[in-house]
Amino acid sequence: MLKRTIQRVKMAKGDLKKPKGKMSAYAFFVQTCREEHKKKNPEVPVNFAEFSKKCSERWKTTSSKEKGKFDEMAKADKVRYDREMKDYGPAKGGKKKKDPNAPKRPPSGFFLFCSEFRPNIKSTNPGISIGDVAKKLGEMWNNLSDGEKQPYNNKAAKLKEKYEKLKM
Known part of the structure; x- marks a missing residue:
């Protein structure tokens, strides 16, 4: 034993x-x-x-x-x-219990990009599955240059700063 x-x-x-x-x-x-x-x-x-x-x-x-x-x-x-x-x-x-009043985490640059372009993809391809929309968004994001990604990443950084201040 x-x-x-x-x-x-x-x-x-x-x-x-x-x-x-x-x-x-x-x-x-x-x-x-x-x-x-x-x-x-x-x-x-x-x-x-x-x-x-x-x-x-x-x-x-x-x-x-x-x-x-x-x-x-x-x-x-x-x-x-x-x-x-x-x-x-x-x-x-x-797991610790999450504070219901805690601020929501900010989206990344990629998610900000997705929220902007998702409606365009859905309207040009009616009946497309959620997975296919995600694939198209991923391909579009990967085809962008660093300069084209910069505005989304900058906005994400600002949102993250705001989040960190609220979290304190």
């Missing part, structure tokens, strides 16, 4: 303080099968692919009454996980 925990810590890419994930009823069933296998055959190493197939077949034939025992274990583990996550801090996904 300790060896597995150390391996988990070494392999963990994210936060080491984050609670261990919740286990499903099937995961508890497989864990029980593995313990039974180890008691019966302590010296024999487990072939994971073979073992998984046998567990899967056994799970399918297990009665709903016996599965209920594992369902209860999973429910208890979910309660543990939810309690630990509440104490842990970050919400699921680890």
Whole structure:
């Protein structure tokens, strides 16, 4: 058990303080099968692919009454996980809540260009798909010289300055 925990810590890419994930009823069933296998055959190493197939077949034939025992274990583990996550801090996904009053990020020079030319493309090509409009806009933008892109990039820079001031 300790060896597995150390391996988990070494392999963990994210936060080491984050609670261990919740286990499903099937995961508890497989864990029980593995313990039974180890008691019966302590010296024999487990072939994971073979073992998984046998567990899967056994799970399918297990009665709903016996599965209920594992369902209860999973429910208890979910309660543990939810309690630990509440104490842990970050919400699921680890994302911070966005301030609804925060200013909207400014568009780039390319997006300013697109907003100017999108109506022209749509009017000259009725029924064109959104993806095709985007392709045409991308081609047009790539064919512009740096001098022709400059007014859009300058406007984007001004909008970014304004945004940075509002953000403070």
